Amino acid sequence: MEHIIIIGSGMAGLTAGALLAEKGKKVTILEKNWLPGGCSSSYPRKHYVFESGATTLVGLDEKMPLRYVLDKTGIKIPAEKLTIPMKVYLKNGTEITRYHEIEAWIEEAEKIFGVKNQRPFWEKCFDISKAVWEISLQQTTFPPSSLGDLWGLVKNFRPFQLLYARYAFMSVQQLLEKYDLHQNADFMAFVNEQLLITAQNAAAEVNMLFGATALCYTNFGNYYVPGGLLNMVQPFVDYIAQKGGETKLRTEVQKVVPQENGYLVQTPSETYHCDKVLFAIPINDALEMFDNEVVRSKFQKKLLSSEQLNGAFTMGAVFHRQTDFECIHHQIHLEKTLLYTGSHSIFVSTSRANDLLRCNANEIVINISTHVPNPAHTIIEDKSLVEAEIFDILEKRELFYRKDLIFHHSSTPKSWKKWTSRKWGFVGGYPQYMHIKPWQMIDARLDSKGAFICGDSTYPGQGIPGVALSGIVAVEKMNL
Numbered sequence: 001m002e003h004i005i006i007i008g009s010g011m012a013g014l015t016a017g018a019l020l021a022e023k024g025k026k027v028t029i030l031e032k033n034w035l036p037g038g039c040s041s042s043y044p045r046k047h048y049v050f051e052s053g054a055t056t057l058v059g060l061d062e063k064m065p066l067r068y069v070l071d072k073t074g075i076k077i078p079a080e081k082l083t084i085p086m087k088v089y090l091k092n093g094t095e096i097t098r099y100h101e102i103e104a105w106i107e108e109a110e111k112i113f114g115v116k117n118q119r120p121f122w123e124k125c126f127d128i129s130k131a132v133w134e135i136s137l138q139q140t141t142f143p144p145s146s147l148g149d150l151w152g153l154v155k156n157f158r159p160f161q162l163l164y165a166r167y168a169f170m171s172v173q174q175l176l177e178k179y180d181l182h183q184n185a186d187f188m189a190f191v192n193e194q195l196l197i198t199a200q201n202a203a204a205e206v207n208m209l210f211g212a213t214a215l216c217y218t219n220f221g222n223y224y225v226p227g228g229l230l231n232m233v234q235p236f237v238d239y240i241a242q243k244g245g246e247t248k249l250r251t252e253v254q255k256v257v258p259q260e261n262g263y264l265v266q267t268p269s270e271t272y273h274c275d276k277v278l279f280a281i282p283i284n285d286a287l288e289m290f291d292n293e294v295v296r297s298k299f300q301k302k303l304l305s306s307e308q309l310n311g312a313f314t315m316g317a318v319f320h321r322q323t324d325f326e327c328i329h330h331q332i333h334l335e336k337t338l339l340y341t342g343s344h345s346i347f348v349s350t351s352r353a354n355d356l357l358r359c360n361a362n363e364i365v366i367n368i369s370t371h372v373p374n375p376a377h378t379i380i381e382d383k384s385l386v387e388a389e390i391f392d393i394l395e396k397r398e399l400f401y402r403k404d405l406i407f408h409h410s411s412t413p414k415s416w417k418k419w420t421s422r423k424w425g426f427v428g429g430y431p432q433y434m435h436i437k438p439w440q441m442i443d444a445r446l447d448s449k450g451a452f453i454c455g456d457s458t459y460p461g462q463g464i465p466g467v468a469l470s471g472i473v474a475v476e477k478m479n480l
């Protein structure tokens with residue numbers, strides 16, 4: 001039986017692992033951490049459960065990547081659909097509800113930002129975003145790097161796909177200009193901060209294909225997993241085990257050496273032989289451990305530097321519950337930028353009121369995150385000063401008060417480096433850049449034999465559904 005080793009148990013590696021196990025392959029996932037899931041997982045601390053990174057979850061609707069994997073494997077995850085996906089608070093205090101239904105959302109956008117051209121802008125974005133998800137699952141050998149891939153593209157070609165190709169050349173900024181929305185300062189701030197959390201970059205750098213999916217993130221089904229995202233991850237681990245595979249925790253891969261016949265994967269205590277290897281970690285880290293000079297020099301020019309990437313400052317806190325929030329995700333725009341990070345917004349997610357797996361009934365767990373640009377060089381000298389600013393912001397927005405605080409802790413890119421081993425502690429994936437067209441993204445095929453890569457440096461900036469898609473693409477390209 002063909003043996004495939006996957007390095008990393010984030011949602012990219014787990015998606016690929018589940019699909020390979022379903023195909024009857026022997027799957028071994030090697031994970032350096034003591035918990036699976038990487039940036040989309042949960043961890044216990046002081047009897048509370050915090051999310052490690054991701055807090056919002058989409059991708060479970062028809063024609064979306066997680067739905068595809070769940071349908072294919074029969075894996076079930078305990079996801080609850082949210083009625084209101086998100087609230088956004090502008091600098092001036094205006095509260096915006098990001099309704100799930102597109103009509104309700106357009107009405108809200110017109111109310112807040114004025115009627116001029118909001119409708120055509122959002123209708124265009126919604127139309128593109130639906131098409132992008134649909135095409136992504138049709139064209140799973142994209143970008144092509146073999147004859148087999150090309151054949152896959154031709155076989156799955158549908159004429160309507162051509163209609164959307166032109167949006168790869170247009171930035172969100174250009175569409176905003178087309179609709180004369182670029183001079184509306186409040187709207188531009190709204191768009192840029194929303195793009196940052198989904199596409200990891202601002203309007204001028206994000207092409208319309210990715211920008212539309214990023215901006216319409218809340219118009220797809222948004223879900224909550226009781227007990228935390230570890231309960232989305234664990235069913236994948238269990239499924240792989242049921243099929244005879246294994247996820248080995250606390251097993252850090254140090255080197256991968258190509259052989260005549262397969263690969264040697266070295267950890268401090270053991271060396272494994274496999275037929276194929278899938279790096280489910282960022283390309284920056286993969287190249288450092290892959291002992292293949294040809295592959296290194298081929299991909300070197302595609303690596304993004306720390307200056308082009310982001311880390312994160314994250315904070316977990318528990319409060320005495322004073323109110324039941326109708327919405328659990330809040331993006332708060334800041335009146336002044338945050339210390340050290342220069343952030344213009346923070347993102348706050350809470351546990352649901354009835355989620356007793358994460359805290360007691362009279363308590364609420366919250367996760368807060370914000371981007372840290374250039375993680376190799378942005379030093380957060382005193383975490384407590386950032387925490388204090390964040391508590392001030394929460395009080396000002398009347399969300400949470402220090403008097404109700406039970407416990408809190410925070411993490412910087414250094415902690416992320418320790419938790420996930422990602423170079424410089426960069427997270428959120430490769431940001432969108434206009435000079436990188438979709439067909440120039442990092443290919444899942446690293447060499448012509450059996451080394452592949454997936455994860456958020458290959459399908460940039462769309463979080464969990466993006467990395468699930470990258471896992472699907474890697475498996476498809478294995479031609480099994």
Ligand SMILES: Cc1cc2nc3c(=O)[nH]c(=O)nc-3n(C[C@H](O)[C@H](O)[C@H](O)COP(=O)(O)OP(=O)(O)OC[C@H]3O[C@@H](n4cnc5c(N)ncnc54)[C@H](O)[C@@H]3O)c2cc1C
Nearest residue numbers: 008010011012032038039053054055056253455456463464
């Ligand atoms: C603060 C924050 C907030 C986010 N918010 C959202 C959100 O709300 N919604 C959303 O969809 N996405 C969000 N994201 C993005 C999303 O979480 C990630 O893009 C996605 O989870 C990355 O998955 P991955 O499998 O590519 O990589 P990772 O999750 O990084 O997984 C890689 C795994 O490989 C392991 N590993 C690394 N090196 C080795 C090695 N040498 N040997 C063995 N194992 C190794 C790591 O420990 C890790 O478990 C957020 C990310 C962060 C950090």
